[in-house]
Amino acid sequence: MKLNVNGSTHEVDADPATPLLYVLRNDLELNAAKFGCGLGQCGACTVMVDGKAIFSCLTPILLLEGREIKTVEGLGTIDSPGPMQQAFIEEQAAQCGYCIPGMMMRAQALLQSKPDASDAEIQTTLETNLCRCGTHMRILKAVKRARELMKTAAM
Ligand code: FES
Numbered sequence: 001m002k003l004n005v006n007g008s009t010h011e012v013d014a015d016p017a018t019p020l021l022y023v024l025r026n027d028l029e030l031n032a033a034k035f036g037c038g039l040g041q042c043g044a045c046t047v048m049v050d051g052k053a054i055f056s057c058l059t060p061i062l063l064l065e066g067r068e069i070k071t072v073e074g075l076g077t078i079d080s081p082g083p084m085q086q087a088f089i090e091e092q093a094a095q096c097g098y099c100i101p102g103m104m105m106r107a108q109a110l111l112q113s114k115p116d117a118s119d120a121e122i123q124t125t126l127e128t129n130l131c132r133c134g135t136h137m138r139i140l141k142a143v144k145r146a147r148e149l150m151k152t153a154a155m
């Protein structure tokens with residue numbers, strides 16, 4: 001199958017029923033998305049497909065040919081972080097960091113579709129994603145900062 005990930009086309013030799021998360025991590029060496037529960041309950045595996053946040057642990061690749069898949073690796077680089085990554089760095093939002101890629105992708109999907117999302121909308125949207133370290137307040141601060149940085153970047 002051919003998958004478009006972060007703007008590049010990848011040929012993947014895997015069973016079409018394989019969850020996207022396994023293909024990202026095991027075949028494409030894109031390790032940002034994490035395995036937490038494998039059941040759609042934690043959000044650690046969240047990536048974007050056609051601009052929407054999805055659980056990659058529950059999404060078989062057979063549904064994804066011709067779709068645009070985006071992971072944290074597609075938001076920027078170490079030398080040139082994107083606004084979402086920059087905001088998380090500035091707010092030092094991570095403790096262990098395991099939940100952070102999923103948080104970023106769900107927040108990115110929200111702010112791309114709704115740049116003026118309210119604080120309450122950000123909070124409600126991120127309720128899907130769990131952080132066992134309890135850094136929710138710093139994560140929320142980071143996403144609010146990202147909301148401003150994304151607007152500046154779009155100017
Ligand atoms: Fe996908 Fe937990 S690993 S929701």
Ligand code: FES
Pocket residue numbers: 093094095096097098099100130131132133134135
């Ligand atoms: Fe450790 Fe969120 S920072 S799980």
